[in-house]
Amino acid sequence: MRIATFNINGIKARAQALADWLDEAKPDVAVLQELKSVDEGVPREIVEDRGYNLETHGQKGFNGVAILSKFPLEDVSRGLPGDDSDDQARWIEATVAGDVAVRIAGLYLPNGNPAPGPKYDYKLDWMARMKAHAAALLETEMPVVLAGDYNVIPQDEDAARPEAWVKDALAMPDSRAAFRRILHLGYTEAFRAKVRGPGHYSFWDYQAGAWDRNDGIRIDHLLLSPQAADRLEAVGIDRDVRGREKPSDHVPVWIDLAA
């Protein structure tokens, strides 16, 4: 089963790019972030015409997440538990009923800039809530995949110019520590289970020729419960997507799990 995560930065603006990527990458399951659309504005036919089931959790203007699957989607839930006052659309979760049932969450973790400040506080609070929920998911003993835009550069090797991110919420020590706390529950970061070394990125800024200079960062991740990690066969980053017409600033990251 191939599972991908893709921050598409506007599903309406990216309808053609999404269609082209689905046609060639053919993921079984994908989670999308930054729909920047309410549910009613999502061009569902792009996805459904290709044989996918689709569940969305949209929001006006920004945020918005979705999960699409060639297998049935069951027990769908929207929103990260733990704070009823949080109405930002950053979490969607469903059970993918394939050969093996997998619980998959699609997440869009807050950016947190400027740091310090209220947005950074929101990021760290959100990550603490995510940790609590991630722990609860482990107790199900299902294969669990937490996939999305984490807005965390885990290590300096995950940035082309780590010195540029020292005071940024994506790489601040507290952000990295909160990310590690989730890993320490028993999750495996899929990409680093398979690939070592620098030079692997999932985001390049639109500004300042970042793509042309390969000035990227790796912030889109898939975290696997032990039951999922034991099935991990392959990982990849669809880097070439960034060089196409009217691209998102992120590219898809994917894993293959054994059936």
Next chain:
DNA sequence: ATGGCTATATGTTATAGA
């Protein structure tokens, strides 16, 4: 970098992103 670009809604400017 004092944000160089992009998408959206609040729309001929502001907000958010990272």
